[in-house]
Amino acid sequence: MSLNEKILEAHQNKNLSLLVELYQEAAKNVSKAEEENFFLVQAYTFALEVSHSQVLFLRRELVSRGVEE
Amino acid sequence: MDNLELVRQHVSKANGLPNEHYITQSMFDEEKNSIIFNQWAGLDVCSEIPKIGDAKPLNFMGLPLFIIRDTQNAVRVYQNTCRHRGMILVDKPKKIQGAIRCPYHSWCYSTEGQLVSTPHIGGPGQNTDKNIDRSKLSLIEIRSHIWRDVIWVNINNNARPFDEVMASTIERWKELDQNLYHGGEDGKFSLSVKGNWKLAVENYCESYHLPWVHPGLNSYSRLEDHYHITEYGSHSGQGSLVYKQLSDNKGQKFPDFENLSEKWATGAEYIALYPNVLLGVHRDHAYAIILLPVSFSETIENVHIYYSKPDVSPSLKKKNKDQWKEVFEEDIFVVEGMQAGRLGVKFDGGRFSPQMDEPTHCFHDWVAKEVSRFRKQNLT
Ligand code: FES
Numbered sequence: 380m381s382l383n384e385k386i387l388e389a390h391q392n393k394n395l396s397l398l399v400e401l402y403q404e405a406a407k408n409v410s411k412a413e414e415e416n417f418f419l420v421q422a423y424t425f426a427l428e429v430s431h432s433q434v435l436f437l438r439r440e441l442v443s444r445g446v447e448e
Numbered sequence: 449m450d451n452l453e454l455v456r457q458h459v460s461k462a463n464g465l466p467n468e469h470y471i472t473q474s475m476f477d478e479e480k481n482s483i484i485f486n487q488w489a490g491l492d493v494c495s496e497i498p499k500i501g502d503a504k505p506l507n508f509m510g511l512p513l514f515i516i517r518d519t520q521n522a523v524r525v526y527q528n529t530c531r532h533r534g535m536i537l538v539d540k541p542k543k544i545q546g547a548i549r550c551p552y553h554s555w556c557y558s559t560e561g562q563l564v565s566t567p568h569i570g571g572p573g574q575n576t577d578k579n580i581d582r583s584k585l586s587l588i589e590i591r592s593h594i595w596r597d598v599i600w601v602n603i604n605n606n607a608r609p610f611d612e613v614m615a616s617t618i619e620r621w622k623e624l625d626q627n628l629y630h631g632g633e634d635g636k637f638s639l640s641v642k643g644n645w646k647l648a649v650e651n652y653c654e655s656y657h658l659p660w661v662h663p664g665l666n667s668y669s670r671l672e673d674h675y676h677i678t679e680y681g682s683h684s685g686q687g688s689l690v691y692k693q694l695s696d697n698k699g700q701k702f703p704d705f706e707n708l709s710e711k712w713a714t715g716a717e718y719i720a721l722y723p724n725v726l727l728g729v730h731r732d733h734a735y736a737i738i739l740l741p742v743s744f745s746e747t748i749e750n751v752h753i754y755y756s757k758p759d760v761s762p763s764l765k766k767k768n769k770d771q772w773k774e775v776f777e778e779d780i781f782v783v784e785g786m787q788a789g790r791l792g793v794k795f796d797g798g799r800f801s802p803q804m805d806e807p808t809h810c811f812h813d814w815v816a817k818e819v820s821r822f823r824k825q826n827l828t
């Protein structure tokens with residue numbers, strides 16, 4: 380299954396913790412900063428919702444990239 | 449004299465509230481704005497959201513709200529509307545693990561109401577925008593107060609503090625102010641009644657109907673064993689001198705609340721806290737009924753029963769619930785019948801028994817007073 384398919388399936392199953400992982404993986408597969416930011420924001424948002432262990436890490440990452448307060 | 453002045457005369461002279469208070473949308477709306485949203489009204493009970501993160505949406509007279517137990521274990525009430533494009537935030541009872549994420553564009557709020565993230569607001573991958581100040585976009589919190597497990601709300605944020613408004617009942621029941629343990633699934637039920645919410649209040653605070661509508665209660669709770677509780681401008685109800693504890697076939701009873709005075713050995717009291725909460729207290733259990741007005745001719749009655757200990761006998765609990773359910777169901781035909789009767793265009797609000805109907809008149813007087821006050825304020 381491609382990463383894209385895995386993400387769609389996780390959305391379908393509302394598996395939010397998995398989405399946090401998959402969107403981070405997606406961020407690693409792109410090269411442009413804006414594309415990375417987009418996926419990291421997706422990961423961060425679901426991390427906030429489920430209070431994921433990586434929420435602080437993701438937030439710091441986004442803040443350091445200048446895209447989160 | 450206008451209609452409301454007729455209501456506000458002495459009980460021996462007064463008429464009841466006129467028909468339009470029961471059968472028109474315009475009066476339903478006026479009462480909503482003048483008395484329900486301006487006072488401390490009952491919304492739900494804390495036991496409905498027992499754990500941190502539990503959230504439940506509610507529709508309160510058309511207003512979408514949700515209740516939630518925040519990370520500090522405090523119960524809060526919010527308007528259930530996202531500050532972005534107004535999407536409903538909580539669509540069914542659920543557990544909020546971290547943030548409340550709006551299902552539309554995923555703005556995220558903490559359980560304390562702060563807007564914590566606004567994904568992609570400044571374009572893809574950019575969560576900030578210089579024009580958007582998150583601190584000004586918190587969830588709209590509704591003023592609330594918890595007493596006897598009931599979540600009371602003052603929607604218009606203009607009532608005097610709860611403890612002041614309810615002071616005399618709080619004082620009256622001080623010794624009963626103890627831990628209340630909700631009876632769980634066998635400690636609650638709902639009734640849907642085709643009648644105006646006020647008819648349920650009226651019927652609750654008088655004992656005049658007991659021998660006719662609740663003949664079963666009559667054997668141990670005769671009319672002369674009841675007294676009125678009437679405080680004009682505030683609340684009304686009734687008390688009983690002959691409360692008998694329920695027992696099972698082994699003679700087992702519910703445990704008592706602690707250190708009660710002699711009065712409660714056989715005493716019970718039932719008070720309507722205007723506008724919409726009906727409370728009952730006894731030595732060994734208590735209940736709260738929250739009336740949710742659905743329309744001018746429809747009301748939901750949510751009943752919650754409480755005990756002095758968390759682990760009371762399940763069979764006894766079931767028996768107690770069934771007994772109260774039977775009593776409250778016996779009242780349904782009266783409320784529905786009075787609703788139907790108010791389509792009689794020549795009905796003048798009716799008269800009151802000066803001896804027996806003071807608690808009912810007390811409620812009518814309060815409604816008339818608050819509605820007139822609202823009308824005067826709107827004129828000026
Ligand atoms: S409406 Fe809630 S995020 Fe857009």
Ligand SMILES: [Fe+2]
Binds near residue numbers: 651662775
């Ligand atoms: Fe009754």
